[in-house]
Amino acid sequence: MISQFLSDTWLLWVLLSIAGLLWWSARDSQYFSYVLNRFLLALATLLLVSGIVFALMEVLPGDCAEKYIAYKNTQGEMITQADIQAERVRMGLDKSLPERWGRWVTNLTLRGDLGFSCAKRQSVNLALGDRFWMSFMFCIAGLVFAYLIAVPFGILSAFTINKPWTDNNPQHSKTEQLVGTLMLSLQKVLDLLLRVISYLGLALPNFLLALTIILLYVFAGEAMPTGLFSEQWRNVPWFGDQGFETEKLYDFLGHIWLPIFVIGWSATALQLQTVRALVVDESNKLYVDAARARGVDGVALWAGYPVRHSISPLFNSIGFDFQRVFNDLPIVAVVIGLTDSAALLIEALSMTNDQELAAGILFLVALVVIGMNFITDVVLAAIDPRVRKSVLGN
Amino acid sequence: MNALLARFGRKPKLQKNDESYYTAGQLSLIKARFKRKTSGVVAAWILGTLVLMGFFAPFFSPVDPTIRGADAEYRRGAPQAVYFWDESGFSLRPFSYTYTKAKHKIDMSALASGGLDALDAFTSSGALSSSSQNKFVVDEQQRRYLQFFVQGWEYSLIDLSMAGLDLDIRWDRHLFGIERGQIHLMGTDEDGKDIFSRTLHAIWVTISIAIVALAVKLIVSLFVGGVSGYFGGRVDTIMMSITEAVRVIPPIPIYLACAVALAQIDLTPVQRYFAIAVVIGALDFATLGRRLRTHILTERNQDYVLAAQLCGSSTWRVIWRHLIPSFTSYIIVDTLINFPYVILAETSLSFLGLGLTEPVNSLGVLLQKAQDPDIQQNMIWQFFPVLVFVFLIMAFVFVGDALRDAADPYSEKK
């Protein structure tokens, strides 16, 4: 009885105990009171997001009762308007929007229940299954890809931004000037080239990019790496008779690089701009000159001073970067034929008008973004003295 | 062009002793700084050319891009090249050749007698199949010369009737055309519509959607940021929580939901076009709204605003004379930087078939066709709009980049 009650309301207890723990720690720690503050703020934002998402899904045509009845209709049953109405009442759809929202939120906070998908005829949690994790991993991988390119090249770009094309220093000899000019031009050209390539990621919409790559496969006469696995591996378990199926892993990697590459590339352009702006900002500050004056130079100077100080704001934006990458994912999923939650989202929105499923996915994305923002805020307050000073005072 | 070349050499410097420097406002200073960014200037020229050609698309297009102007004789046709010379000699006036459709020889009698082989040959010859390339015979003996400022179909050069003004200048001259028939610089699509002309028209449609969307975005952002920043306190807290909540939801799914809802309503293409622009603009207020709020909060504490207050200026005067002008350069730059993103949003929607649809000419619609395997394999020239699109976006990004460096709106100096 009690165990039933507890398992029905497990999420609420988890949330409450986290809040309680934070509150307990916050009594004599400024830091934990900040964390508690952030935690409550995150929960409030989530509540607001759920409201917005829920209200927004109302614009999708049809409701669950209609779909259910329509489904029955295809099974050969005769349907009247009264049946639809009865079904509405049974599902609670005759209630007002706030009331339904309240029930949705209650179910969500009590046991993490995202509702019931009419089109799939199963609970949203079940329909999503691992697919949300799949999308999550795609986005993270895409982000890592973007960072791997954007950070070094953004720094390089910042490094060259205020440099001239030619070396006219009269203190240098003619040969030194020539070599200097060559080096400078090389840097500038490299910077320009990298910028063009990364902006191309923005200018070539990701669906086109995916199409182009698929086209190349077509021309090469090879099988297109759509989906996650090839036909032969789709239903093979990871651990077969001979232990772990390495072949399946290779096949998997051969497929997932495409979506990761596509969404990663389009995310790169923005990241590059951000990194460049941040590093340029920091490198113009006096402390960099002061460090130079102390004889710090080369990598130690760049890595230790402007770059090190640009990391925090970059880290701080991870949550929204995730949102931006996820934003691109649905279309890529359609083109490549993925079956992750982004594809489900597109399906739910534009084909089946499955309000509950779409709301569930959007809410989960928001949850991840807010969660990431919460974590970055808390971590930065712990490790970056500048942030600590601004949020906690001295 | 000379000016362009000149920039690669010695960059013109503003002389400090020049009175024009002293009497130059903020915008002219930004302009002067911008002119020193070579990549930005080049991109600005490309962008300007594209936008101008888009705006006066009817004038620059040799062929009517609608179904009216479709060339029934030249469907699925490859680009027609323009030459100055060939084996038969040089000509100052560029010319093209005459293209005629290759006739498939169909053995009707064999077909009538029911020979399966004949039917096989018939179907595989491509005469019926829509997925193969049409073959055209080039008659190199019949030159067709290009003509300039030719009379063609009538169009509106400038039409402000949409804006409620009674101004509609109509014209029928076009920059170039060709004698006997039509010229298809970039080939035609399956209906025989000219790709080159369609693309030109699409540029302006797409840009105008972006302009409407950005205008809506600006109004909403100004409202949110202004109210939040000016009133502060509780209003600010509430507004910013909502903004924060909107900010975490990925926008494209939201656009999608709205587009699906719009699809339910019976709208004319023009209404649909505006509805989509408004949706894209109205939901994108979060970032700019927040920035404007911060801007107002910092700017409000600037000494010159206090100075205006101590001079006896009323609140409205402070807002109108001091606060709003302080954003203008900022807003212009931000808008320009956001252009590519809005255009991408439009193309994404069109790509999913939820934005604009055929027969409207928008870059999104033209881009969507690129995913058709038939086009990928048989009509590769239909990728021309893709090329234009990439150029357009790149030009916007580079101009935006250079302008941001010139105006530096994001580095708030304390």
Place this chain on the structure above:
Amino acid sequence: MINHNIPENLLEIRDLSIDFNTDEGIVRAVDNLNLSIRPGEVMGLVGESGSGKSVTAKSIMRLAPGNAIIQSPSRMTLNYHDQAVNILKLRGRDLRLVRGDAVSMIFQEPMASFAPAIRISDQIIQTMQIHLGYDKDQARRAGIELFERVGIVAPEKRFDQYVFELSGGMRQRAMIAMALSTKPKLLIADEPTTALDVTIQAQVLDLMLELREQLGMAMLFITHDLGVVSKIADNVTVMQRGKVVEAGSAEQVLFQPQHRYTQRLLDALPHLDNLPEAPVHTPAPLLSIENLSISYPVSGKGRKAEQFTAVNNISLDLPEGQIIGLVGESGSGKTSLGKAMLGAAPISSGTVEYHRTKKKVKFGAEKAIKRKRLARTAQLVFQDPYSSLNPRMTVRDIIAEPLEAMKLTKSRAETDARVIEVARRCHIEVEHLRRFPHAFSGGQRQRISIARALVCRPKFIVADESVAALDVSIQAEILTLLKELKEELGLTILFISHDLSVIANLCDWVCVMKQGELVEQGTVRQIFLDPQQAYTQKLISSIPLLESKEKCPSGSPELLHIAERPMPAVSFVSI
């Protein structure tokens, strides 16, 4: 005095010319500069902003900004272990020779010259590891020792803190410790005391003198303040617009200046021997302040809102037609008090009342301000000549702002006439009225700011640190203008400043504030020559006055006598 023998001079600069490649074309920043520093010598490099002194210093460390071009035939030679090193030809790792090994630098803003997110200890240890090859523990011990030496209380604790956790004076001490950590032969100090309060400035100067005596290193001391120079330098070089206008021993330059420019700089210093006589009778007050308190909310909203009391229960009468100086260190509440008189600060209790106005102007905690009525009576001239003028308006529009905002004129022509009249009075050329503020230098901007304040013919002006951001010679011009305005228009001016020398030159009456309280008030003579309160005495004694001292031959610093004035008992304020 120039010694061409290279081993004798630690640093020798010959024919240094630096051009800047700017938006407005090529600008010459330093023109044919010659300078030499002997071991152990303190060279004062004096000049105003734009004189090229900072660029010179930076180019010694090869830190001149990217758009600076050092023209040939410039030469810079450093005597490093009896070897002549051509600084301008150094490349790569060799640059460390001038960046730390032999030369160190102290910057004007200690806060900005430490990386904010790295502990001070790590930055100092890194420096020592680079130059002295210490290991971590060794460097740490040496660093703490240095901290102790520069007079930082609880050095072990402070060593591991971040720069923003230290107070202003502490930061500059830490910066000095950092500069000394590599045991340089030459210390370049770029305006090291300018950003500090007078009392702290005096402490830091004393510290530098003491260190110089102990370590025997040479110093290139860059400043605009001749008073500071006279305290510390053996030889002085005066620069104006990139050129050296005068050079010689401190005695010679400061007491027998040859060049007009040097004389002008010297005139700007306070002369305590000819302070103005007190007026025979004190005029009636224009403005009365009663029990005024001002407080700001500090942090936290709602339940935990804390209040910071900037001004605590002050009563004060300001006599009409006089310039009243309001002195205090940063954080003393002087600006809040000045703003409260204009109704621009949150008054928590007490009242401000203006007398002799057509309609009664009185406001306070309970009584709301009649903004327009007040605006015609009292105006403000700001500290920062850059942020106080709207960069998007022309000078004419800026000056006309009060007239247009309050609709005081009937026609545009009348407005223009008023603007031109006041512009003439403030020595702004009429042709310049259609320019934008960015076309003007700080001093000219401040004239515009004054013209704006005067255009609606107020009786009272608050000048809030209005000359603090200006060069000494420009300061003098603005001060002259203010005196002129007082004489001609009968203005009452409240002049807020932390700079006692300016107050001494300008004001009739002086009020001293400390931590929100009025400590002392009186005529200039009373305050400067016979201060009653301990705090005022400390302030007055901290003014860097021109001092004559027996110069020791350089290179033998142990013979140096420091100023006659007793060094303040070491009372390092720790946080």
